[in-house]
Structures are given as C-alpha cells and as structure tokens.
Amino acid sequence: MDSMTAEATRPAGTAMSAVERRRSLVATGVGNLLEWFDWAVYAVFSTYISAALFSKEDPVSALLGTLAVFAVGFVMRPLGGFVFGRLADKKGRKWVLLVTMLMMAAGSLVIALIPSYETIGGFASILLLLARLIQGFAHGGESTASNVYLPEIAPHAKRALYGSTVAVAMGGGTLIATLFGTVLAQQIEASAMGEWGWRIPFFFGALLAIVVLWLRRNMMESEVHTEHVSAVAAAAKNATTDPGWTRGQIAKRAVEVFFYMAGTTLPYYIWSSYAAVYAISQQGMEPGPAFAATLGATVLNICLVPVMGWISDRIGRRIPVIFYNLATAALTFPMFGLISSDPWTLFAAQSIMMGISACIGGTQPAMISEQVPTKYRMLIMGTAMPLAVALFGGTAPYLNTWFTSAGNGWLFNLYMIAVCLGSAAVVWRWKEIKGIDLRDVR
Template sequence: MSLTSERVPRSLDSPKQPAPRKSLAASTVGQLLEWFEWSAYAVFAPFIAQVMFNPANPVSALLSTLAVFAVGFLVRPLGGVVFGAIADRRGRKFVLVTTMLSMAAASVMIGFMPTYEAIGVWASVGLLVARMIQGFAHGGESATANSYVAEIAPRHRRGQWGSIVFVAIFGGSIIAYTLGGAITNLLDETQVLEWGWRIPFLMGAGLAIIALYMRRGMAESVVHQEAEGLDDTQSFGDTEQAQNFSQPGDVPSPVAATGRSSQFKAIVLIVAMIAGITSAHYTWSSYVSTYAIVEQGMAPSSAYWATVAAQVIALISLPFWGRLSDKVGRKPVLYFFGIGMIVAQFPLMAMITDQGWTLFIAAALALLIVSASGALLSCVMSEVFPTKFRTRNIGLAYSLSVAVFGGSAPYLNQLAQSVEMPWLSSVYIVVLCLVTVVAIRKLPETRGIDLNSVR
C-alpha cells in the first residue's frame, strides 16, 4: 500500500486519549529546561572566560571556555549509548527523569563554582567536570526524547509532533538569550562578572523541581512496551489501540533491521546527515553572538536580543516544517536545508557588522533554513532504527555527530578568527552540508512507516 493511500489510525488522536499529549507536554517542559541550562553556558561564554580561566590572556581564556563547551559534547556519545541502552531495557520514562536530575545537579555545581581568582586552576577543572556531567546526561536525554516523542505520536503526524523536540532546543536557547539580554541590560559589566552570570544556572536547577513533578506522571510508549512484551498500566492505550497502531498494510521500514551490518549502515548515514545540520545550528544559535561581540564590536545586549528574535522566528516555523514533511515526505524538506545552507552560508556571515539588525537578519534567515532539518530529526532517526535498539542507536549516531561537528563548531569558528582566516569557518559549514546532502540521497523516504514493523 502506498504512503499516500495508506489507512491512518486515529485512536491516538482521539479526545478520549489525552495521555499522549500530557506526556508530550511533560517531555517538552523537561527538554526545554535542560536546553536552557545547556545554552546558558554558550550565552555567558565571554563572561565565564574572564572569571573561570586565567584573565591575563583573554583570547586563550575564550578559546578555553569554548573548548570546555566542546568537551561537554564529546562525552555525549557515551551518555547516549549508556542511557540509550537503559532506555531500551527499562523504558524511556526512567531515563528522562534521571537525566534531568543529573543536568540540574551539574547546573548547581556551575552556579556555585569558585572563580579562578579564588582557587586558581581548580576553577577551570571544576567547570570542566560539571560540563562533562551535563554532556553525559544530555546525550541520554536527547536520544531518549527523540525516541519517546516519535513513539507516542500519531503516525500521520509524526513529523509535526517530532518537531517539538527541536522546539525545546530553540526554546531553551531563547530563554537563555533572553535572560542574558536582561542581565546585561540591568547589571553593569562588573556585576555580571561577579555574580550575574551565575543566575541562569541556579534558576535552572530550581525549575527542575517542576519539570521532575511533570515527568513523574509520564506514561511509557506502547511501541516500547510491545517490543519488550510488557504489560504496564502506564503505557499508552490498550490492546485494541496497539493492534490499530500496527495494522496490516502499514509500511515497513526500508532501513531498520536487527542485523549488525544494516544497523551500522543506518548509523553512518544518520551521522553524516546530522553533520551539516548540527554544525550550522550551533554556529548560528550559539557562536554568532560571541562573534558579533568579540570580532565585530557589537554591544552584548544588542547581540543577545538579535539572536533571541531570530530564534523565535525559527521556533515558530518548526511545526510547519514537520507538518510539511508529513505531507510531501522527509527528503524534499531535508534537501531544502542542505542546498539552502550551502548557498546562504557565506553571504549571511558576511552581512554581520556591529549593528544588531544585521545579526538579526542573518541569523533569522540561517535559522529558518536550519529549522527545516531540525524539525525532522526526531521522526527520521526513529524511522530508520528498530524499536529494540532505537534509543541506543540514536544516542550513538546523534550524540557522536553533534559532538564531533556541532560541539566543536564554536571553537573552530573562533580559532579561524584568531588565525585571521575567518572564511575557513564558512567553508567548514558548506563542506559538512554537502556531506548531509549525500547522506539524504542515500537514505530512503520513511514518511508513514510503522515503528512496530521492525524490532
């Protein structure tokens, strides 16, 4: 049966079944908080560099701060594999609660960490340890959230529901940049350096209590329960719904298979697909404000507010990109990102000056292109891996690609500036987007497949 004519189950979309939407909200709030805590580090990087590293060499201090940012990403694959394996065995809910608590604990560490002036190099070491804890937990959170949201979504709206994962990514960043703009407006630079930069980390840890309460009420996905052969009253739906969700005529996954060679091929393709997406995302959501402040002399508050406004526009577009992929397929939308970013990267970066409006226009256009691909990550990754290994494989592929190509992007961008070869940073993005386009071409169209068809 073709994708366009297949019969679509409506049971999970019924008003009598509010549980999936309630759990989607709980998952999203938790992700929003975790991404806020994660993004706060990038937002306040220029200030953290001055208080947590040797201030005698500002360039070295900033590079060291960005290097710690990258190290947090490097431990993400380990967290993705470890927590992913746990999620595939014990369920998605357990991991989502555990990772949130770990992120909150690391934020408390950063919020109360003594400065370089107080304890010397141990301040830098403590910051590194806290970021490694965050990275480990974040790898598991990202993998599990991507699996969970795709598994609880109605099959014909999986792209739209899956886009919520990236809404949380942008949303957490927006909150962090909004707070950054407010703090730099209300406090002078001395106050920000003394204590203002600690506010988002301590605030995030406090808000984790609310997110924890919501996540404890989440239900396990019926897709995971069926794959494990479990009978749990906290899973979505009953036996009739499970049968409806796996009707005869559903489209099986053309990629996912339990064989090692098939899984390895799928992991490699997903790593390659994400390479361009994550490098572009972290360049335009995390690095450009630092670039505008340090290299172009833009006022910090102007850079923060311009970045916030651009990310709001991109966030609003995400569900529309997801819904479009539910109608026309995943690959056309992904091709739009790859080709669009290749064409736009150089002129958009060249547009940025010391004026806030230049950063806003450049970042808004770039992030609109990025959002086309980001909206689809949850559904595409879930559609190419079998349920039995889905979270573990997503944890490895997603976290590895983000760590290598995304977490390193701010550091490599700043390094290119420091050696007076700024064009190298854009070359890096363009080359990785070409890799993404090749991977998209190799991947099959997965819109509308049944996640239960391959285990």
C-alpha cells in the same frame, strides 16, 4: 523512580489515550526546554564565564579555554547516549528522561556555585570542566531518549509534528538563555555581571528541575517500546529468534545517521548560540543588542518549526532536509559576510539561517525513527547522533573562533559547506516512508 516508571507503564497492546499522549508530550517538551536551557546558557554567557573562571592575563586564551570546556562537554554526549540508550531498553524511556534531567540540573547548580579564578585559581576551571562533563553525559541520554520517545508515542499522521517539539524545546531553551543574557546585560552593570550576574541563570535552571520532575512523574511509557519488549520476551520463551539486521547493516545505518546529523548540527550550533559571541568578540558589537538580535531570530525559528513538522507530515521528510542542506551551503559565506558591528546585520543573518533550520527541527526525530527499526533505534540514535553532535556541534564554536582569530574564517565556512553537502547525499539515498507504523520499520 522505578516505582514511578512501573505505575505509568501499560500492558503491551493497550493503546495510549489522546489525553495520555498530550500529557506525555507536554512533560517531555518542558523537560527538554530545561535541558536545553541549562546547555545553551553556557554558550550565551561564555564571555563572562571565561573572565570569572579562567586567568585574565590573556582574554582571547580565556575565551578559547571556555569554549574548549564547552566542546569537552560534548565529548561525554556519545557515552551518555550509549549508556542511557542501553538503560532505556531495559528500564524504559521515561526512567532515562527523569534521571538525565536531574543530572543536568545538578551540573548547573555546581556551575552557579563555583568560586572565581581569583579565589581558588585553576581549581575553578577544573570544577567547571567536571560540571560540564556531567551535563554532557546527561544531555546525551536526554536527547537520545526524547528523539526516540516522541515519535513512538505520536499518532502516525502527526509523527513529525510531535517530534518537532524537540526542536521547539531546543529553541525555547536557547531563547530563554538568550533572554537572560539580554535582560541581565541591560539591567546589571558590567562589573557586577562579571562577579555574580552570570550565575543567576544557572541557579534558575537548577531550581526549575523540581517543576519538571513533577510534570514527568505521570508520563506514559512508549507503547512501541513496551510491545517490542513483550515480543522479545515471548520469542525467548518460545525459543525463537528474530534474525533482524546483520552487523554490517547496523553499522551502515549508524554511519548514515552520523553524517546526516553532522550536517544538521554544525550550522545550528553556529547560528543559534555562537553567532552572538562571534559578533561581540570579533566584530565589536555591544552584548545587549547582540543578544537581542539572537532573541528575535530564535523566536522566528521556534514559530516555524512546528509549521514545518505539519508540512512534513504531508509532503515527507526528504524534500525539507535536502533543501535545508543545499540552502545552508549556498548562504554560509554571504551570511557571515553580512555581520558587522551593527545589530541589524546579526539579526538579518540569524533570521535567514535559523528560518532555514526549521526544516530540520520539524523533521529530524520522525525521519530517523522511520529509518531505524525499534530493535536498533536506541542503539543507533544513542551512538551515532550524540557522536555527530559532539564532533561537529561541540567543536564548532572553538574552531570558528580559532580560524577567525587567525584571519582564516573562510576555511571554517568551507568546512561547514562540505558537511552540509555530505548530509544531503545521505538523505538523498534514504526512502521516503512518512507515517509508516514504527512496528513495520524493517
């Protein structure tokens, strides 16, 4: 992989061609699609996984155990972001995007092959946990590297549009995972789904890794990163130092990014992946129609994300993000109250909330990249971003299920509203510097 990375790394000061930018954009996007499919398919098939790999004596406990493993996978994301963030500074963004993709696929293959709880008992749950830890570690690195890499290779005036492909891939991966849930639930009998049908999408994700590796072999290294490395080397040779930010400034921006990400992550995981599970387990909705409703809402989100990226490149990042946070806070109670056993209620609630979330998908990579200098971009994004996703996104399904099953779903709603308002307060304090040359971010 080091040889492949070296072949696609250009000398500092040499700009990418338009063809090289597009090729690298496509390779990153397709890889992101696979990574998010491997990640989201676990949530989509959580009810089947709980029945197959946990004890069936208490179905609610089994589901909570499955969601706890989902949350534990998120615990590894900050570590993955930190480790791969350091590696991305040394070996390049491309190297990280290759390695993390292979690790994610390996985790999916392990899950597909785990024997059932009836066959090996508690070892089935342990193997599932180990596979999700590997995936969480890889996902932290992939998400960080992608959110940094795409804004760095983008033309200044199209930074949000390029960066929006991260959210398109996120939605696309979730869409394909949901599509599997919809088709398999309709075509395979319930007993067969519980025995082997749920394993199909995990095999699918593992096999697609070969295609992604082929696409990513010719990705170009970020010229912003290459020039930064050359500048650091030149400074060391000339015995000069760049004072940069103080530790206090670094910590302050990391905390701000953390709370910004909390408000963007928590609602997205609830409405993109968990809403269908909530409708099935809490409202008695049939699995097939529930997955179909999520499918439709996800398509809407995917279509709106690049549109919002295009708009953001013209009006800036702050207005869309603040609108998203305030709208999400205002609509949380009404949208959860709308969901019943009728599929149209889930579709309506998800469509509204996923439509609003396009404001984040179209702006997030560009916004953070413009707020953090290249010298600290991987450091801050590799720690604050996956940590926020782990603490707020990874625990969201578990907390929602726990509060709702106890009749206190309104407490979770208040929690989500408070997180969104905190995120809006952070963005309000940031300056609008859309389209700035990332070399000039100070």
